Amino acid sequence: MKTWLVVSAGALLVGVAGCAAVAVDNDGAARGRAVALMxxxxxxxxxxxxxxxxxxxIxxxxxxxxxxxxxxxxxxALEQQQLAAVKFPADGKLLGSFAAGEKVAQTGVGLQxxxxAGSVAGGNCYACHQITKQEVSFGNIGPSLLQYGKLRGSSDATMRSTWTRIYNAKAYNACSNMPRFGHKxxxxxxxxxxxxxxxFDxxxxxxx
Ligand code: HEC
Incomplete structure (x- = not known):
């Protein structure tokens, strides 16, 4: 019994020291080991x-x-780089068809x-956003987009910033969790x- 206690206390110490090393050595050897493991x-x-x-x-x-x-x-600085790489449509038109958009928002397949390879991917937007009242199944990692255009209006600046957000959310928020749909x-x-x-329609x- 006594031996067991000593051994387990020793193991605990090693465990604590191990954790401390990982926290401090985030960008060093421990990180390399974690990436290799992954x-x-x-x-x-x-x-x-x-x-x-x-x-x-980024x-x-x-x-x-x-x-x-x-x-x-x-x-x-990296946000600025991503912002500079955003591509707007050559024909200057930012709006397509909302019915087709709803399908893109609903579809989660692609790139798996x-x-x-080369098949059309979906946006899976509902995984993170509420978008329409009709759809009752949605995630909430991102804010609700209900009444998006009605609440914000459709000025050129608002439309271009929304395009930018969908094209590359990291252009505004380096650490955004939203996939970079155009950029990638x-x-x-x-x-x-x-x-x-x-x-917006x-x-x-x-x-x-
Ligand atoms: C993995 C989660 C995730 C997915 C999938 C996702 N988003 Fe987002 N979205 C976010 C988060 C989080 C934000 C909040 C801002 C940020 O962190 O960039 C956001 C913000 C937004 C905004 C700005 C909202 C505001 O109030 O300013 C728009 C517009 C948007 N997303 C549209 C979309 C569209 C369209 C799709 C599908 C093509 C999509 N998102 C897919 C996570 C997601």
Whole structure:
């Protein structure tokens, strides 16, 4: 009994020291080990290739270490870079069809290993947003988009900032949890136009 107690106290100490090392060594060796462990748990399958586990600069800037003035400045600079890379439609038209937009918002397939490469992906917007009153199943990681256009109006500035948000939410919020639908080529320009109509068209169920 006595021996067991000594051993377990020792194990506990090692455990606590281990945790402390991980917290302090966030960007160092422990991080490398965690990434290696994660990569070891996945394998490439179809279009889901291993490079999906590589973080780009803005993801890295939001990962791990606590906020410092330097990190905040780094994130602001990266937001500007993402903002500069937002593409607006060449024909200048930001609105498509709200009915098609509703389908994009409802669809969650695409880009998974089980999907055919090159097939059209959905936006899965309902996974995080309430959008219409008719749909009762939705997530709440993002704010409700009910009455989006009615509440905000449809000035050029509002429409362009909403386009930007859908195209690349990290252009406004480096650490946003919203997928970068245009920037990452998840949705096409036409699909984003249709989502814009879903949000802004006065006839859309969103604005009833
Ligand atoms: C994984 C969750 C997630 C998904 C999926 C998602 N969003 Fe978002 N969205 C968010 C979050 C979180 C915010 C809050 C702002 C931020 O953090 O960027 C947001 C903000 C927004 C805003 C701005 C709302 C406001 O009040 O200013 C719009 C518009 C929007 N999302 C549209 C969409 C559309 C359209 C889709 C589908 C193509 C979508 N979102 C999919 C998480 C998500």
């Amino acid at each position: 990569k070891g748990g996945f394998q490439a399958n179809g279009q889901a290739t291993m490079d999906r586990l590589d973080q780009d600069a 993801q890295q800037a939001c990962d791990g270490a606590a906020d410092t003035p330097q990190r905040t400045a780094e994130r602001a 290993w089980s999907d055919k 080529g998840i949705l096409t320009e036409q699909q984003i136009k249709d989502l814009m109509a879903l949000l 006065p006839q859309s169920p969103v604005n009833q």
